[in-house]
Amino acid sequence: MKIFFTKVPDPIIRLVIVFGVFFGVILFVRGFVIPKELKEKGIHRTSAIERELASEIHYAGSGICAECHDEEYDLKNEGYHQKLSCEVCHGPAMEHTEEPDDFTPPAPRQRKFCPECHTYNPSRPTGFPQINPVAHNPLRPCIDCHNPHDPKPLTVPRECSACHAQIAITKAGSHHVMLECTVCHDTPDEHKSTPRLIRAGKPVKRDLCASCHDKDSGVKEVPKIDVYTHGEKYVCWQCHSPHMPEVNHE
Amino acid sequence: MSIELVDKLTELLKQVTGFIYPNEIQIHWTLLIVVYPYITGLVAGAFILASLVKVFNVKEVQPTYRLAMLTALAFLIVAPLPLLLHLGHPERSYEIFLTPNLSSAMAMFGFVYAWYLMLVLLLEIWFEYRKDMVLWGKTEKFPMNWFYKILSLFSTDISEKAVAFDKKAVKAITIVGIPSAFILHGYVGFIFGSVKANPWWSSVLIPIVFLFSAIVSGIAIVLLLYMIITTSRGKQIDMKCLDRVASFLLYAVIVDFSLEVLDFIHRLYESEESITIITTMVLNKLSISLIVMQILLGMLLPLGILIIVKIFRFNQELRKLLYFVSAIMIQIGIFSTRWNVVIGGQMFSKSFRGLLTYKMEIFGLEGLLMAVFLLILPFLILTVLLKVLPPWGKNNETNTT
Numbered sequence: 001m002k003i004f005f006t007k008v009p010d011p012i013i014r015l016v017i018v019f020g021v022f023f024g025v026i027l028f029v030r031g032f033v034i035p036k037e038l039k040e041k042g043i044h045r046t047s048a049i050e051r052e053l054a055s056e057i058h059y060a061g062s063g064i065c066a067e068c069h070d071e072e073y074d075l076k077n078e079g080y081h082q083k084l085s086c087e088v089c090h091g092p093a094m095e096h097t098e099e100p101d102d103f104t105p106p107a108p109r110q111r112k113f114c115p116e117c118h119t120y121n122p123s124r125p126t127g128f129p130q131i132n133p134v135a136h137n138p139l140r141p142c143i144d145c146h147n148p149h150d151p152k153p154l155t156v157p158r159e160c161s162a163c164h165a166q167i168a169i170t171k172a173g174s175h176h177v178m179l180e181c182t183v184c185h186d187t188p189d190e191h192k193s194t195p196r197l198i199r200a201g202k203p204v205k206r207d208l209c210a211s212c213h214d215k216d217s218g219v220k221e222v223p224k225i226d227v228y229t230h231g232e233k234y235v236c237w238q239c240h241s242p243h244m245p246e247v248n249h250e
Numbered sequence: 251m252s253i254e255l256v257d258k259l260t261e262l263l264k265q266v267t268g269f270i271y272p273n274e275i276q277i278h279w280t281l282l283i284v285v286y287p288y289i290t291g292l293v294a295g296a297f298i299l300a301s302l303v304k305v306f307n308v309k310e311v312q313p314t315y316r317l318a319m320l321t322a323l324a325f326l327i328v329a330p331l332p333l334l335l336h337l338g339h340p341e342r343s344y345e346i347f348l349t350p351n352l353s354s355a356m357a358m359f360g361f362v363y364a365w366y367l368m369l370v371l372l373l374e375i376w377f378e379y380r381k382d383m384v385l386w387g388k389t390e391k392f393p394m395n396w397f398y399k400i401l402s403l404f405s406t407d408i409s410e411k412a413v414a415f416d417k418k419a420v421k422a423i424t425i426v427g428i429p430s431a432f433i434l435h436g437y438v439g440f441i442f443g444s445v446k447a448n449p450w451w452s453s454v455l456i457p458i459v460f461l462f463s464a465i466v467s468g469i470a471i472v473l474l475l476y477m478i479i480t481t482s483r484g485k486q487i488d489m490k491c492l493d494r495v496a497s498f499l500l501y502a503v504i505v506d507f508s509l510e511v512l513d514f515i516h517r518l519y520e521s522e523e524s525i526t527i528i529t530t531m532v533l534n535k536l537s538i539s540l541i542v543m544q545i546l547l548g549m550l551l552p553l554g555i556l557i558i559v560k561i562f563r564f565n566q567e568l569r570k571l572l573y574f575v576s577a578i579m580i581q582i583g584i585f586s587t588r589w590n591v592v593i594g595g596q597m598f599s600k601s602f603r604g605l606l607t608y609k610m611e612i613f614g615l616e617g618l619l620m621a622v623f624l625l626i627l628p629f630l631i632l633t634v635l636l637k638v639l640p641p642w643g644k645n646n647e648t649n650t651t
Contacts, residue, residue, distance in 0.1 A: 009415050011380060014403040015373070034348050108256075116256055123269050 058092035061085070065093070068100065072149050079150035080129075089113070089148065114142040122166045127195050129153075130165055156193045163195065167243050174244040184208060184242065209236040223247075261609065268604030277596045277608045280616045282332040285624050287438045287460065288588045290329045292628075294435035294461070295468010296322040297371070297427060302498065304424040310494040316378065316641030317479065318472045323371050324632035330363060332624055335615050355444065359437065366434045370427040376401075377419045379639055381408050386644060397638075435464040442591060449524035450531075450595040455513045462506035467584035469499045470577040477574055479636070489566055496573050500556040503580070507549055527602040535597050535605055540590045548583010552576035 037047040062085045066073040076082060087093055090105040108114075115133040124130060137145065145154055160181045161168035171177060181187070186201035203209075210227040212219045225231075231239060240246065262275055300318035302308040334343040351357040383402035387395050439460030442451040473495050480487050517525065532540055555576045559569055593608050611617035 010407050010412065011377070011403075011405055011415070011419070014405055015376075018403060030348075038345065038349050112260065113256060116260065119263070121263075123272070 058094050059087050060092075060094045060097045062087070064097050075147075076149045079147075079152065081149065081151055109141055109143060111139075111141045114146075114148075120165050126166075127163045129163055153193075156189075158192075160187075160192075171243045174246075176243065176245060203237075203242070204235075206231075206236050209242075258609075262607060265607035266604060268599070269601055270599035270604040270606055271601060274596075274599050274606060277593065277606070279592055279596060280336070280608070281610055281618065281621045282336045282616050282624070284585070284588045284592045285621050286329065286332040286336075287435075287592070288467070288585050289325050289332070289624070289628065290438050291435055291460065291464030291467050291584065291588070292471050293322045293326045293329060293366075293468070294431040294464040295466065295470075296325070296472050297431045297468070298465050299469045299472050299495070299498065301424045301428050301431075304421050305428065308494065310490050311498075313488050313491045314472050314476050314495060316639075317476055317636075318468075319371070319375050319378065320635045320639065320641065321472055321475060321628075321632060322468075323375060324628040324635055326363075326367055326371060327631055328624060328628045330359075331627070332621075333359070335620065335624075338615070340615070355441065359441075362434055362437050366430050370423060370430045374420055374423040374427060375639070377416045377423065380405065380416050381413050382639075382643065384408050389644075432461060435461050442595070445595075447600060448595050449522060450528060450598070451591070453513060453516075455509065455516070456591075459506070459509045459513055462502060462509055463584050463587050466499065466502045466506050466580060469495060469502055470580040470584075473499060473573060474577045474581070475632075477570065483642075485642075487570065489569070492570070492573060496556060496559065496569075499577070499580070500553070500560065503549065503553050503556065507553060510549075524602050527598045527605070531594065531598045531605055535607070536590055536594050539586050540594070543586035544583050544590055547579055548586055549580075552579045552583070 035047075037045055040046065062073070065086050072086075076084070076086070087105075089108050093105040095103040096105050111133075115131070118129060118131050118133075120130040120132050142148075146152075157163065159168070164181075168181075171179075171181075184203050188198050188200070190198040191200045206227065211217055212222050213225055214227045215224040217224075236242075259275065266275070296318045299311065300315050300322065303312050303315040334340050334346075337343055346357070347360065350360060380402055383398045384406055385408070387398035387402055389395075390398060436457040439457030442460075443453055443456030445451045473492070476495070477487060477492070517528070552575075555572050559572050564572070596606075597608065598605050613619060
C-alpha cells in the first residue's frame with residue numbers, strides 16, 4: 001500500500017482528493033440537500049405549478065364583469081366583438097373587480113388602438129374586417145363612429161373589397177381586372193351584412209370559365225382554348241388561379 | 251393588451267414585409283444569444299493558440315501561452331451568463347444545475363462546460379502554475395501566502411522530477427484539451443446547425459464554420475491582449491512571437507473564409523426553396539452586418555492586410571499597427587458573424603414569404619447595456635487573474651517556464 005502511494009505522483013494525489021471531495025459534495029447535495037420535489041421525473045414539477053398558482057392574478061375573465069356591467073356585457077355578446085374578452089381592450093382588471101372604486105381599468109379611446117387588429121394584413125383570414133388606417137376616415141378616433149362594444153358597420157359596405165381586400169388587390173393586378181366579382185360569384189346582398197350566415201357562391205364547374213374562354217364562345221378579345229381537350233378533366237382553377245390567372249408563354 | 255405592448259407591436263408590425271406567421275413577430279433569441287457563441291468562441295480559440303506551444307512545440311509563441319490560458323479561463327467563466335440571463339428568470343437558473351436533463355441537447359452545454367472548465371482549463375493552469383504558486387506561497391506576505399498555499403493544494407515539491415511531471419501533465423491535458431475545445435465550440439454550432447426547420451442554420455457545416463471562426467477570434471484577441479498588456483507594462487513586444495501569431499491568424503482566417511465561401515456556394519447550388527427569402531434577407535436586412543461588417547471589414551480587409559504584411563517586410567512599428575488594426579477588425583467581423591447567424595436565422599418567416607425586424611432593447615435583462623457589461627466582464631476577470639497569477643512572474647523575477 002505504502003509503495004503504491006509513493007509511486008503515484010504527489011500532485012495527482014492532491015487533485016484526486018480535491019475532485020473526490022468535489023464529487024462527494026455533489027453526491028451529498030443530490031442525495032440529501034436537494035428537496036424531493038426537484039427530483040421529480042415529470043415534465044412539470046408539482047411545486048412549480050403551485051408556485052405559479054400562488055403568483056398574483058391579474059386577469060379576471062369576462063364572466064365576472066357581467067355582474068356590474070351587464071349592459072356592456074350583453075351588448076358585446078350580441079355583436080361582432082362577441083369573441084373578444086373585455087380585458088383584451090381594457091387590460092388586466094382583477095384589481096378593479098375587487099376594488100372597483102379605487103382602480104378603474106383604462107379604456108383604449110385612442111385611434112391607434114383598434115388598427116392593431118383591423119389593419120389590412122394579407123395573413124388575416126378571409127372576410128376579416130380590415131381597413132387601411134391611413135385612408136379610413138382619418139384623424140378621428142374610431143369610437144366616434146363605431147361603438148367598441150357593438151361595432152356594427154354603419155352602412156353595409158358596397159364593395160366586396162371591404163372584407164376581401166386581399167383578393168380584390170390580387171385581382172386588380174391581373175388579367176381579370178375587368179371582371180366583377182359577381183361574374184363568377186353568385187352573391188346574395190345579405191352576404192355583405194351577415195357574411196357568415198349568408199354565403200356567397202363559388203364556381204364549381206369549368207363551364208363558367210369556358211363561357212368566355214372556349215374557342216366557340218364568341219366573346220371577343222379573350223384568349224381561347226379548346227375546353228374539351230385543354231386541361232383534361234381538371235377544373236380550370238387547379239392550374240390557373242382564378243383571381244390571378246397566369247400563363248407561361250414560352 | 252397594455253398600451254406599451256400595443257406601441258411596441260405597432261412599431262414592429264410596420265417593419266414587417268410580406269407574409270409572416272402571427273407568432274413570429276417577436277424575435278426570441280436576442281442580443282445575449284449573440285454574445286454567447288462569441289464568448290465561447292474566444293475561449294476555444296484562445297485555448298487552441300495556447301496548445302500550439304505545448305503540443306506542436308511552436309516555441310515562438312511561448313510568451314502568449316499563459317496569457318492565452320488565462321484569457322480562455324476569464325471568458326469561460328462568463329460564457330454561461332448570457333444564457334442564464336436570457337432564461338428570463340435568472341434567479342431560478344440554479345435549478346438547471348440541480349436537475350440536469352440528460353436527454354436535452356441544450357442541457358448538454360452544462361456537461362461540456364463543466365468538463366472543459368474543470369478537467370481542461372483549471373487543471374492545465376494548475377499544473378502550469380504549480381511551481382510558481384509553491385514559491386509565491388513562501389515569498390508573499392500574509393494573507394496572500396496562504397492564498398497561494400491553498401491554491402497549490404499545499405503541495406511543496408518543486409524538485410526537478412516534480413516539475414518535469416508538471417510539464418508532462420500539461421502536455422497530456424492539452425492533448426485532451428484540443429478535442430475538448432473543438433467539442434465546446436462545435437457544440438455551440440451544433441445547437442444551431444441541428445435546427446432542421448431553419449434553413450439559415452440547418453447545415454452540417456455550421457459547427458465547423460463556428461469552430462474556425464472561433465479559432466480566428468481567439469487568436470486575434472490574444473494578439474490584441476498581448477500587445478496591449480506588454481506595452482502597458484513598459485516591456486518590449488517580442489516581434490518574433492507577434493509575427494508568428496499573426497501568421498497563424500492569417501492561416502486561420504484563410505481556412506475560415508474558405509469554409510464560409512463553401513457554405514455559401516453550397517447553399518446557392520442546392521438552391522432549396524428557402525433560397526429566395528434568404529437572398530432577399532441578405533440583400534436587405536443583413537446588407538450592413540453581413541456584407542459590409544462581416545465579409546468586407548471583418549474578413550477581406552484583415553485578410554488583405556495580413557497577406558500584404560507577409561509579402562512586404564514592413565518595419566516593426568508599421569507591422570504592429572497593421573496587426574493591431576486587423577485583429578480589431580476581425581473581432582468586429584466575428585461578432586457580426588454571430589449576429590448574422592443568430593438574429594439572421596429569426597428574421598425571415600418560416601413561411602419563406604416575409605421578413606421581420608429585430609428591435610434591440612437598451613435597458614433590461616436582454617438589452618444592449620447588459621450585453622456590453624457581459625463583454626467587459628471577462629476583461630475585469632482577466633485583470634484579477636493577471637494580478638493573482640501573473641504570467642510573467644512576480645517582482646520582475648524572470649519567467650519561470
